[in-house]
Amino acid sequence: GAGVSQSPRYKVAKRGQDVALRCDPISGHVSLFWYQQALGQGPEFLTYFQNEAQLDKSGLPSDRFFAERPEGSVSTLKIQRTQQEDSAVYLCASSTGTAYGNTIYFGEGSWLTVV
Amino acid sequence: AQKITQTQPGMFVQEKEAVTLDCTYDTSDQSYGLFWYKQPSSGEMIFLIYQGSYDEQNATEGRYSLNFQKARKSANLVISASQLGDSAMYFCAMRGMDSSYKLIFGSGTRLLVRP
Numbered sequence: 001g002a003g004v005s006q007s008p009r010y011k012v013a014k015r016g017q018d019v020a021l022r023c024d025p026i027s028g029h030v031s032l033f034w035y036q037q038a039l040g041q042g043p044e045f046l047t048y049f050q051n052e053a054q055l056d057k058s059g060l061p062s063d064r065f066f067a068e069r070p071e072g073s074v075s076t077l078k079i080q081r082t083q084q085e086d087s088a089v090y091l092c093a094s095s096t097g098t099a100y101g102n103t104i105y106f107g108e109g110s111w112l113t114v115v
Numbered sequence: 116a117q118k119i120t121q122t123q124p125g126m127f128v129q130e131k132e133a134v135t136l137d138c139t140y141d142t143s144d145q146s147y148g149l150f151w152y153k154q155p156s157s158g159e160m161i162f163l164i165y166q167g168s169y170d171e172q173n174a175t176e177g178r179y180s181l182n183f184q185k186a187r188k189s190a191n192l193v194i195s196a197s198q199l200g201d202s203a204m205y206f207c208a209m210r211g212m213d214s215s216y217k218l219i220f221g222s223g224t225r226l227l228v229r230p
Contacts, residue, residue: 031216042119042206042220043160056216089158093218100148100210101167104218106160 002026004107006092012113013082021077021110023092029105031098034067034077035091037109043091049075050098082114117142117214119207119221126226128197135182136192136205136224144168144211149190150218151181154204163205166190197228 005024013019025032030051035043036059046059051072060067064082069075079086089109095102118141128134140149151163166174166181174181182191194201207221 033216033218035218040223042208042222043218045217045219048216050216091158091160093160098216100144100146100212101165102210103150103162103165104210105162106152108157108159111158 004092004094004105006090006107006110008110009108010111010113012115015083015114017082017114018078018080019082019112021079021090021092021112023075023077023107025073025075025092025094026105029094029096030072031095031102031104032069032075033093033095033104034075035093035106036061037089037091039088046077046090079112082112084114087112087114117144117147117209117211117219119209119219121207121221121224123224124222126224128194128201128226128228130199130228130230131196133193133195134197134226136194136207136226138190138192138207138221140188140190140207140209142188142209142211144213146212148210149181149183150208150210151179151190151192152206152208152220153201154206154223156203160206164192194226199228199230202226202228 032049034046037043048056049069064080093106095104
């Protein structure tokens with residue numbers, strides 16, 4: 001597609017429920033990123049994929065968070081047993097490569113509210 | 116370690132006037148890229164402009180220009196001829212050569228354009 005596509009745009013989950021957030025990056029982009037953005041703050045890095053390989057997951061806040069990109073295109077961020085502190089916007093982004101000059105393009109985000 | 120500082124939580128500007136959004140950064144990387152993103156209320160992070168650390172000229176993209184002062188480690192965004200649609204959050208971000216897959220964000224500046 002023309003841009004990074006994320007779904008669902010909005011998700012309300014009951015505490016303890018599992019959620020899955022989907023990201024479809026720009027076609028041909030080998031690098032894929034997930035960021036978490038709390039209300040009123042800048043995005044925080046969660047994890048990074050190069051093709052299907054997850055090269056960095058240092059930003060995942062707990063083992064309840066899991067991300068995959070099995071075929072090197074679409075990615076899913078899964079949050080198990082959601083808690084209220086997981087409420088945030090989850091932004092997916094992609095780029096052609098990892099050189100510092102490569103622009104990272106973001107999707108519209110998935111807004112997660114845990115009640 | 117890398118750090119981005121945006122000291123203006125909120126800014127007002129009159130329509131058709133110019134406005135400068137401040138950004139300072141700290142990095143030990145010799146090579147790095149600086150980015151500005153716009154985030155309207157819809158949530159999407161929209162890429163605006165890029166400046167490489169070795170670029171001799173300040174970057175410009177339409178009404179956006181980046182006032183890059185390497186010695187001061189500042190990368191201020193200048194928006195000329197402000198429009199009502201410019202009202203949004205603005206984030207400064209950087210990618211360093213040594214950790215080039217990660218984009219590090221500042222806390223953002225909320226810009227409100229007055230008619």
